[in-house]
Amino acid sequence: MTTTPVIKAVGLVKIYQTGGLPVPAVRGVDLVVEPGEFVAIMGPSGSGKSTFVHMLGGLETRTSGEIWLDGKRADTLSESGWAVLRRQKVGFVFQFFNLVANMTVADNVELPALLGGATPRHARERREYLLAELGLEERAGAAPGQLSGGEQQRVALARALANHPRLLLADEPTGNLDSRNTRDVLKLLGKVHRQGQTIVLVTHDARVASMADRVVSLLDGQIVDDAPIARLQRRPAGTAGDIVELHG
Amino acid sequence: MRLPLLALLAKEPAHGYELKQALEVTFGSAYPSPNIGQIYVTLGRLEKDGFVRAVDVEQSNRPNKKVYYLTAAGREALEAWVDEPTEGPRVRDEFFMKLVLAPLTGIADRMALVNRQRRHYLSLMRDLDELAERTDPGNRVARLLIEGAMLHLQADLDWLERCQEDLT
Ligand SMILES: Nc1ncnc2c1ncn2[C@@H]1O[C@H](COP(=O)(O)OP(=O)(O)OP(=O)(O)O)[C@@H](O)[C@H]1O
Numbered sequence A: 001m002t003t004t005p006v007i008k009a010v011g012l013v014k015i016y017q018t019g020g021l022p023v024p025a026v027r028g029v030d031l032v033v034e035p036g037e038f039v040a041i042m043g044p045s046g047s048g049k050s051t052f053v054h055m056l057g058g059l060e061t062r063t064s065g066e067i068w069l070d071g072k073r074a075d076t077l078s079e080s081g082w083a084v085l086r087r088q089k090v091g092f093v094f095q096f097f098n099l100v101a102n103m104t105v106a107d108n109v110e111l112p113a114l115l116g117g118a119t120p121r122h123a124r125e126r127r128e129y130l131l132a133e134l135g136l137e138e139r140a141g142a143a144p145g146q147l148s149g150g151e152q153q154r155v156a157l158a159r160a161l162a163n164h165p166r167l168l169l170a171d172e173p174t175g176n177l178d179s180r181n182t183r184d185v186l187k188l189l190g191k192v193h194r195q196g197q198t199i200v201l202v203t204h205d206a207r208v209a210s211m212a213d214r215v216v217s218l219l220d221g222q223i224v225d226d227a228p229i230a231r232l233q234r235r236p237a238g239t240a241g242d243i244v245e246l247h248g
Numbered sequence B: 001m002r003l004p005l006l007a008l009l010a011k012e013p014a015h016g017y018e019l020k021q022a023l024e025v026t027f028g029s030a031y032p033s034p035n036i037g038q039i040y041v042t043l044g045r046l047e048k049d050g051f052v053r054a055v056d057v058e059q060s061n062r063p064n065k066k067v068y069y070l071t072a073a074g075r076e077a078l079e080a081w082v083d084e085p086t087e088g089p090r091v092r093d094e095f096f097m098k099l100v101l102a103p104l105t106g107i108a109d110r111m112a113l114v115n116r117q118r119r120h121y122l123s124l125m126r127d128l129d130e131l132a133e134r135t136d137p138g139n140r141v142a143r144l145l146i147e148g149a150m151l152h153l154q155a156d157l158d159w160l161e162r163c164q165e166d167l168t
């Protein structure tokens, strides 16, 4: 029995053409993500992480290669074809949250669910649940511009999850968050992952990456490592000790 | 271990086992549970140096118990320790030695070493996260200790990325 991967990327290439000089940002990447997997993408600044996940979400065109989403060839779709597919299947959290400025937080979060065909009541219930999980229920009536960067980022995550997407793509979802807010985001990610959510997430944050099943490392636009994060040998309970060493 | 024991004894005299328990309660499960033998060895050395003294306390139908207390010299040593600035962490990284030296011998390839080490750090981070989950939220000392370990691990990971960029 084989399952259809949520993502299959084959030989994916992106070359930006800026003022005549070609910039190869992604240079031949292959990736398969199975349903329910949580994959962390890491790598130095400029290694092509954002470019890669933007291509996976259809937000950036590829130069060459194939992208399959949930068994459907996606890279050959028109822009509007991509938009439909994205609305049905993908939740996206941008590195620099893209909220609609003249809509309230609540409307921002409900919009994708409504566009995806949810009833207003379902959209509202889902929104209330997600904002509560992220400690934002009080800000539902605010405009995005009235929120801090960290709050906007959490709203963006709630919006991405509003429609129970087949795939959650997130680019540095905790980049603007302090450690308490990061913890809220981690908890929610852990929860939806346990419920079967497929996640591909770019991060520099070791705590976020450590929740993933698998880590993919990019360097200069190529994958240099793709392997599971092993479980350490369990120590007997109560003697977790040797993680921390104090000297003195 | 010497100075922490002096610090605990400055609060009140105690026997070896009580010191072990006090360390465990204060630092929580993030701290390696001190071995009782090691505590007695350290107490013996402190006694020889004149920093602590022991009195035998009789116990009914058990061997006598040694209760330790701090001497004036012990208090001075403790004050000197508290007063002096503490060294920052130095990079004395065994992995870095491997990374620099192993490829010279042809035993290992740097890219593979870095990749394996990254995944190892992430496993450690996952462990710390689970430890944080299990730690009593009221134990601020233990929580801060775990948070410190996490921040160090993040720095190690960032440094690893720099090594990968520059050395592979
Ligand atoms: N729109 C663009 N036009 C031209 N070059 C671009 C464009 N976007 C990205 N690049 C270049 O492509 C390369 C990869 O960029 P990308 O944003 O994917 O990196 P990243 O890994 O996400 O970095 P960071 O960690 O800083 O977010 C870089 O060299 C970048 O300068």
Ligand SMILES: [Mg+2]
Binding pocket: A049, A050, A051, A095, A171
């Ligand atoms: Mg980026």
